[in-house]
Amino acid sequence: MSKTIDFLGESAAIAQLKHLALQVAQTEVTVLITGETGSGKEVLARFIHAGSRRSHKNFIPVNCGAIPSGILESELFGHEKGAFTGAIQSRKGYFESADHGTIFLDEIGEMPLETQVKLLRVIETGEFQRVGSSEAIYSDARIIAATNKNLQQAVAEKNFREDLYFRLHSVELHIPPLRERERDVLVLAEHFIHQFERKHGISFEGFTSEAGEILLRYNWPGNVRELKNILESLLILEKGKQITPEILDKHLVQRNKYKGLVYDPEKSEKNELNLIYNSLIRLHQEINEIKQLLRQRESTHEDHPKTPLLLPPPLPAKQQFPDSRPDTVSKSGTAGTERQKPEVETLETLEKQAIADALAAFNGNKRQTAKALGLNERTLYRKIRKYRLAAED
Numbered sequence: 001m002s003k004t005i006d007f008l009g010e011s012a013a014i015a016q017l018k019h020l021a022l023q024v025a026q027t028e029v030t031v032l033i034t035g036e037t038g039s040g041k042e043v044l045a046r047f048i049h050a051g052s053r054r055s056h057k058n059f060i061p062v063n064c065g066a067i068p069s070g071i072l073e074s075e076l077f078g079h080e081k082g083a084f085t086g087a088i089q090s091r092k093g094y095f096e097s098a099d100h101g102t103i104f105l106d107e108i109g110e111m112p113l114e115t116q117v118k119l120l121r122v123i124e125t126g127e128f129q130r131v132g133s134s135e136a137i138y139s140d141a142r143i144i145a146a147t148n149k150n151l152q153q154a155v156a157e158k159n160f161r162e163d164l165y166f167r168l169h170s171v172e173l174h175i176p177p178l179r180e181r182e183r184d185v186l187v188l189a190e191h192f193i194h195q196f197e198r199k200h201g202i203s204f205e206g207f208t209s210e211a212g213e214i215l216l217r218y219n220w221p222g223n224v225r226e227l228k229n230i231l232e233s234l235l236i237l238e239k240g241k242q243i244t245p246e247i248l249d250k251h252l253v254q255r256n257k258y259k260g261l262v263y264d265p266e267k268s269e270k271n272e273l274n275l276i277y278n279s280l281i282r283l284h285q286e287i288n289e290i291k292q293l294l295r296q297r298e299s300t301h302e303d304h305p306k307t308p309l310l311l312p313p314p315l316p317a318k319q320q321f322p323d324s325r326p327d328t329v330s331k332s333g334t335a336g337t338e339r340q341k342p343e344v345e346t347l348e349t350l351e352k353q354a355i356a357d358a359l360a361a362f363n364g365n366k367r368q369t370a371k372a373l374g375l376n377e378r379t380l381y382r383k384i385r386k387y388r389l390a391a392e393d
């Protein structure tokens with residue numbers, strides 16, 4: 001009996017694929033489903049069966065690659081008693097069981113050439129014979145085949161019959177690999193997490209944002225199957241933990257391989273999210289430093305020379321950068337008198353002064369300057385440009 005089958009996914013590619021699948025489901029056409037391992041070929045075949053008028057009949061999956069070639073024919077077409085050693089009684093094959101239903105021939109590229117001839121005949125006439133019998137049997141089984149191989153190449157290498165390829169290829173539904181549909185990673189992950197939480201009675205503690213980013217960037221060589229397996233392992237083996245990149249990485253098949261990113265815990269700054277996070281921390285530090293500078297100025301009433309925090313004392317004037325003194329002109333353009341009113345100096349003025357002093361103190365070395373100021377170098381370069389403090393390297 002049919003049960004509700006959904007081919008999950010919200011990416012545009014999957015929406016289009018499902019639309020096509022439902023269209024072909026209404027017809028009797030033979031379908032070839034292609035896609036990498038674990039991408040959901042069998043799920044899609046079941047989805048087509050469930051959407052067809054055959055849904056109340058059998059769906060028979062056959063893995064042509066897993067059945068030894070010597071017995072594949074008798075499995076598919078059945079055999080008569082005594083047809084071969086060990087055939088102690090006659091037995092019907094999958095095509096008979098799938099009569100009025102659907103037979104799903106997975107890994108069709110692995111089918112031996114002599115079986116391919118017989119399959120072509122079934123597709124064309126619906127007829128076949130049990131092994132050891134000459135009586136023609138008719139099966140009204142709808143055929144859906146699948147492969148993760150390049151069948152065209154198999155044809156070129158004479159491992160797959162061209163006529164069968166063309167018969168199968170008339171409607172091809174291709175499932176894109178999971179790495180090309182980031183949106184589906186989230187949809188599927190959410191679905192599987194809920195499914196496994198219910199199954200195991202364990203609640204999932206979630207991913208850190210960096211780990212979530214890795215889920216999206218990972219190559220997923222095992223596609224949805226790998227995602228599903230990993231989520232179940234994480235739930236059980238890492239019970240009660242929030243999943244960090246380090247934990248996640250331990251469970252991935254291709255460790256440290258992410259699209260455009262090699263995750264290295266030592267250099268996690270390369271991670272875009274980390275960069276943003278770090279910039280926020282720096283910004284926070286900068287604000288604190290500026291506040292402290294202001295407080296310091298208030299307490300010294302501007303009587304003493306400015307000494308930026310975290311810095312060695314300023315060097316003699318001749319070593320200072322020529323353009324290192326900040327403008328004392330406020331944004332409104334009033335000059336002169338404001339020098340006597342330090343409390344109205346803008347934060348920008350103070351920041352410019354602090355950076356100029358630090359650059360002077362470290363002889364223009366931007367790395368040391370950035371470190372001393374608690375800025376990252378990128379921010380320092382930006383500010384140097386902004387305040388026109390020194391020519392860039």
Ligand SMILES: Nc1ncnc2c1ncn2[C@@H]1O[C@H](COP(=O)(O)OP(=O)(O)OP(=O)(O)O)[C@@H](O)[C@H]1O
Pocket residue numbers: 006007008009035036037038039040041042043044106148224225228
């Ligand atoms: N779109 C999907 N919605 C829900 N589950 C999916 C989806 N795609 C794949 N899965 C799940 O991923 C696993 C692998 O799917 P399936 O067996 O259909 O892949 P396949 O392409 O046939 O793989 P293989 O090439 O190894 O035979 C299954 O557990 C299946 O339930």
Ligand SMILES: [Mg+2]
Pocket residue numbers: 041042106
């Ligand atoms: Mg399969």
